[in-house]
Amino acid sequence: MTARDVLQLMTLFEQAHIEVILDGGWGVDALLGEQTRTHADLDIVLLYQDVPRLRETLASKSYTDVPRPDTRPVNFVMGDAHGRQVDIHTYTLDRENHPEQGLDYPLESLRGTGSILGHAVRCIDARNMVQFHTGYTLDQDDYLDVKALCRRFGLPLPPEYARFER
Numbered sequence: 001m002t003a004r005d006v007l008q009l010m011t012l013f014e015q016a017h018i019e020v021i022l023d024g025g026w027g028v029d030a031l032l033g034e035q036t037r038t039h040a041d042l043d044i045v046l047l048y049q050d051v052p053r054l055r056e057t058l059a060s061k062s063y064t065d066v067p068r069p070d071t072r073p074v075n076f077v078m079g080d081a082h083g084r085q086v087d088i089h090t091y092t093l094d095r096e097n098h099p100e101q102g103l104d105y106p107l108e109s110l111r112g113t114g115s116i117l118g119h120a121v122r123c124i125d126a127r128n129m130v131q132f133h134t135g136y137t138l139d140q141d142d143y144l145d146v147k148a149l150c151r152r153f154g155l156p157l158p159p160e161y162a163r164f165e166r
Helices: 003-015 024-032 048-059 107-111 126-132 140-153 159-165
Strands: 021-023 041-047 075-079 085-093 099-102 112-116 119-123
Touching: 003 041, 003 048, 003 112, 003 119, 021 024, 021 112, 024 041, 024 112, 024 119, 024 126, 024 140, 041 048, 048 085, 107 112, 107 126, 112 126, 126 140, 140 159
Parallel strands: 021 119, 041 085
Antiparallel strands: 021 041, 075 085, 085 099, 112 119
């Protein structure tokens, strides 16, 4: 998934009036304002109510469901014949406007901003992006992403990354 692919998809979503927030590797790079590594997919976050429109929009560009063991109505992947994949994460807001279903995104986490190739995009904010990169088996990409975010935004490196610092 290239930066140009990301911008094309973000433009497509905007034209379909679907509010999308970048997560994952491209979310990290958007916060940093530059591409730091290659990315296999594009992770996005959106309201669950927008899933039918998102599916229709991606299908118009020949994206289809990619079966995976973790596929659920609130979290699924769609891909095209060129190998581009979009990993879709959703949430639903309760009456007080707090996320309640799907992935548990704190509302403040959805207010980040960044850029891809100089174009403004919404993304998970830096503090939460670092927090979301904890609590699972970490790899070198996770370490490099989190280290870059911590340096750029003056955040402490989570203790579970200490083993990478040796």
